[in-house]
Amino acid sequence: MSEPETPDAAPALPPEAPPSPAARWAALVGSEAWSDAFRTPKVRVPRERWVEAHRALKEHLPFFSWLSAIDWANEVAVGDPVEGGPIEERCEVISRLSDVTAGEGVILSTDLPPDDLRLDSLTGVYGGADWHEREAADMFGIRFEGHPHLVNIYLPDGFQGHPLRKSYPLLSREIKPWPGAVEVAPLPAVEAAPGEPREGGA
Amino acid sequence: MTTPADRDLLARHRSEAAVSVELQTPEMTLNIGPQHPSTHGVLRLVATVAGERVVKVEPVMGYMHRGYEKLTEVRTYAQITGLVNRIDWVSGFANEVPFIVAAERLMGVEAPERAQYLRLILTEMFRISNHLIFLCSFPSELGAPTPLMYALRERERVLDLIEGVTGGRFHPNFNRIGGVRPAAGAGAKQRTVSQDLPKGFLQGTRRAMAAVRGVCDDLENLVLGNEIVQQRTIGVGVLPAARAIEYGVSGPNLRASGVAFDLRKVEDYLPYHRFDFDVVSMPHGDAYDRCRVRLEEIRQAVRIIEQALDSLPSGPLQAKVPRVVKVPRGECYVRAENPKGEMGYHLVSGGGRRPYRVKIRSASFCNLSVLPWLLQGVLIPDIIAILGSLDFVLGDVDR
Numbered sequence: 001m002s003e004p005e006t007p008d009a010a011p012a013l014p015p016e017a018p019p020s021p022a023a024r025w026a027a028l029v030g031s032e033a034w035s036d037a038f039r040t041p042k043v044r045v046p047r048e049r050w051v052e053a054h055r056a057l058k059e060h061l062p063f064f065s066w067l068s069a070i071d072w073a074n075e076v077a078v079g080d081p082v083e084g085g086p087i088e089e090r091c092e093v094i095s096r097l098s099d100v101t102a103g104e105g106v107i108l109s110t111d112l113p114p115d116d117l118r119l120d121s122l123t124g125v126y127g128g129a130d131w132h133e134r135e136a137a138d139m140f141g142i143r144f145e146g147h148p149h150l151v152n153i154y155l156p157d158g159f160q161g162h163p164l165r166k167s168y169p170l171l172s173r174e175i176k177p178w179p180g181a182v183e184v185a186p187l188p189a190v191e192a193a194p195g196e197p198r199e200g201g202a
Numbered sequence: 203m204t205t206p207a208d209r210d211l212l213a214r215h216r217s218e219a220a221v222s223v224e225l226q227t228p229e230m231t232l233n234i235g236p237q238h239p240s241t242h243g244v245l246r247l248v249a250t251v252a253g254e255r256v257v258k259v260e261p262v263m264g265y266m267h268r269g270y271e272k273l274t275e276v277r278t279y280a281q282i283t284g285l286v287n288r289i290d291w292v293s294g295f296a297n298e299v300p301f302i303v304a305a306e307r308l309m310g311v312e313a314p315e316r317a318q319y320l321r322l323i324l325t326e327m328f329r330i331s332n333h334l335i336f337l338c339s340f341p342s343e344l345g346a347p348t349p350l351m352y353a354l355r356e357r358e359r360v361l362d363l364i365e366g367v368t369g370g371r372f373h374p375n376f377n378r379i380g381g382v383r384p385a386a387g388a389g390a391k392q393r394t395v396s397q398d399l400p401k402g403f404l405q406g407t408r409r410a411m412a413a414v415r416g417v418c419d420d421l422e423n424l425v426l427g428n429e430i431v432q433q434r435t436i437g438v439g440v441l442p443a444a445r446a447i448e449y450g451v452s453g454p455n456l457r458a459s460g461v462a463f464d465l466r467k468v469e470d471y472l473p474y475h476r477f478d479f480d481v482v483s484m485p486h487g488d489a490y491d492r493c494r495v496r497l498e499e500i501r502q503a504v505r506i507i508e509q510a511l512d513s514l515p516s517g518p519l520q521a522k523v524p525r526v527v528k529v530p531r532g533e534c535y536v537r538a539e540n541p542k543g544e545m546g547y548h549l550v551s552g553g554g555r556r557p558y559r560v561k562i563r564s565a566s567f568c569n570l571s572v573l574p575w576l577l578q579g580v581l582i583p584d585i586i587a588i589l590g591s592l593d594f595v596l597g598d599v600d601r
Contacts, residue, residue, distance in 0.1 A: 023339075032351060038308060040533065065537075065546070079276050080552055080555070081427065081529065081552065082552035083552055083553035083554055096546075100462065102468065103469060127445075127575075152264070154263060155267075163272055168272075173276065
């Protein structure tokens with residue numbers, strides 16, 4: 001999606017345009033919000049209709065590829081924040097379904113408010129969602145309701161925190177700064193051209 | 203004529219026999235791993251067994267979780283290729299390609315044709331290397347160490363070629379956004395003479411491919427024709443297509459279940475549509491078919507490489523990209539047919555020099571997720587046969 005901060009801005013479909021794959025999947029799940037940017041069909045569904053939407057698509061897209069989440073946050077402990085101003089803070093859960101014949105697929109997405117990370121489990125629709133949901137629970141602290149066995153998959157028992165949240169620091173960097181960081185600063189002897197900082201190394 | 207002493211003995215035997223019939227085998231927990239040669243990394247299986255039968259298996263993972271998805275958020279795009287080729291270390295180069303293609307797609311850059319061909323040739327070489335490793339490690343897990351020598355000998359020739367082009371045997375770190383690194387730093391001898399492919403690469407590759415064809419025939423007799431391997435694998439660990447699809451099992455494991463689906467035929471991350479090759483699929487879905495699919499895929503990979511060598515275009519290896527790579531805001535998912543199955547990256551860029559979020563979809567994670575289902579009710583020795591036939595690497599599961 002080119003504009004992730006405006007989830008409900010569905011592009012208007014011109015009548016003469018060929019039907020976009022995302023629009024077709026959106027119609028099947030009864031959603032208006034879809035995007036085809038960068039050839040990645042993506043359909044947004046409200047969180048109440050998350051399981052229902054997957055059930056509607058299972059007949060066409062039986063292959064459960066993956067499920068994960070994106071923590072949209074303005075304050076980040078690691079990496080760079082999204083450029084271009086504040087975004088709406090939320091936890092976006094995304095899952096990808098595809099077929100095994102024509103190579104079509106779609107990403108379904110739903111937004112959870114940061115203070116209420118609960119979502120219905122997909123394990124009743126796609127058995128393969130089991131481990132993916134356990135991973136997302138580990139990494140983001142999402143509570144998948146109805147999951148049969150929601151225990152840590154990667155993290156040790158009793159681990160505190162959810163590592164892929166943007167508020168979670170990268171502890172090795174806290175102890176020792178990344179040595180690669182010196183590469184991207186302009187070298188003292190060389191004046192960087194304005195607007196084009198030098199990138200050394202590779 | 204039985205003497206009283208004999209009768210005594212007989213009676214005692216009877217009573218013992220009766221005891222052993224009535225004896226209930228209690229369920230027992232059997233721990234396999236984390237350090238076990240057939241787990242390809244560090245995987246622990248907690249198996250509940252009743253006698254020789256497996257009741258339930260619970261895989262315990264995370265021993266190799268290196269947090270790559272978090273690390274990508276603090277690295278620049280150029281640094282990430284060095285990271286991601288360690289996910290599945292048996293096919294390092296193939297891990298780089300979908301990531302780089304995703305970044306290129308967001309930037310609107312396309313690699314020159316020659317670079318795309320080189321990516322394709324190297325990906326197929328890693329497919330050969332991966333499948334040869336499978337065809338030698340799988341029999342050795344079943345107790346036949348000989349094929350290992352045959353397969354590794356030819357794999358070494360392929361790795362030498364890879365090293366000649368990229369400078370690395372396992373972790374080439376050869377892709378750049380908009381192309382591949384001109385091989386100026388490749389192989390000690392070529393460093394000063396060549397900026398492109400090393401001298402003698404085309405001829406050397408043709409010879410190596412002929413040798414790979416030869417070893418395929420050898421392995422077909424030695425492994426697939428082996429009666430003991432057949433008895434250990436035919437009808438063992440049958441994975442029905444519907445179950446495989448629902449669990450996201452991909453690659454050779456899916457094709458062995460009768461689904462002729464190959465991302466090389468439907469996606470355009472590399473110019474596979476220009477080459478003539480078959481999608482190999484087998485009907486039974488058992489461990490033996492998974493083995494056969496991989497052997498046939500080596501032959502198909504050889505075909506692709508030979509065609510690519512014949513039509514290798516000339517030209518630059520690198521498209522024009524800014525010196526400091528910044529990827530515009532947006533997100534896209536690019537997947538590729540890796541030796542182990544569907545490998546994909548969902549790349550979310552916030553507009554900066556580092557990704558905002560990268561979701562790594564690795565083939566082994568999904569291929570392994572079907573394991574608890576697959577191991578229900580099998581015999582204990584079959585655990586290893588089934589585990590080995592799925593061809594996973596724990597680095598690819600845990601990431």
